[in-house]
Amino acid sequence: PNKDYEAYSFEISTEESEKVKLFAQKHFLTLNTVFQGAIALVLKAYTKQPEALIGITLSGRTIPLQDIEKMVGIFINTLPFRILFNDQDNL
Numbered sequence: 001p002n003k004d005y006e007a008y009s010f011e012i013s014t015e016e017s018e019k020v021k022l023f024a025q026k027h028f029l030t031l032n033t034v035f036q037g038a039i040a041l042v043l044k045a046y047t048k049q050p051e052a053l054i055g056i057t058l059s060g061r062t063i064p065l066q067d068i069e070k071m072v073g074i075f076i077n078t079l080p081f082r083i084l085f086n087d088q089d090n091l
Contacts, residue, residue, distance in 0.1 A: 020034060036054070036056065036081070039054060040052050040054065040083040040085075043083075044085050050084065050085055050087070051082060051083060051084045051085060052082075052083045052085075053080055053081070053082050053083075054080075054081050054083070055078045055079070055080060055081070056078065056079055056081045057076050057077070057078045057079075058076065058077050058078075058079060059075060059076055
């Protein structure tokens with residue numbers, strides 16, 4: 001079958017992982033937010049566009065429903081996340 005995409009993976013060292021964690025803590029970010037930002041920067045580099053749109057998956061179990069921890073089912077939503085790049089940033 002024809003495929004129009006490539007898959008890449010990489011590993012980072014324990015030291016690099018700690019640096020990412022410290023960066024996130026210093027800037028009051030979650031690791032997920034840091035990685036979403038990294039994905040946005042890759043998209044910016046490859047597409048040369050002023051914005052990017054990615055899908056982010058959110059859990060719906062954080063809403064205050066009585067006995068939600070006893071419910072069975074998939075409580076997730078995938079939402080569009082639009083990132084606008086600032087032309088003044090040299091990224």
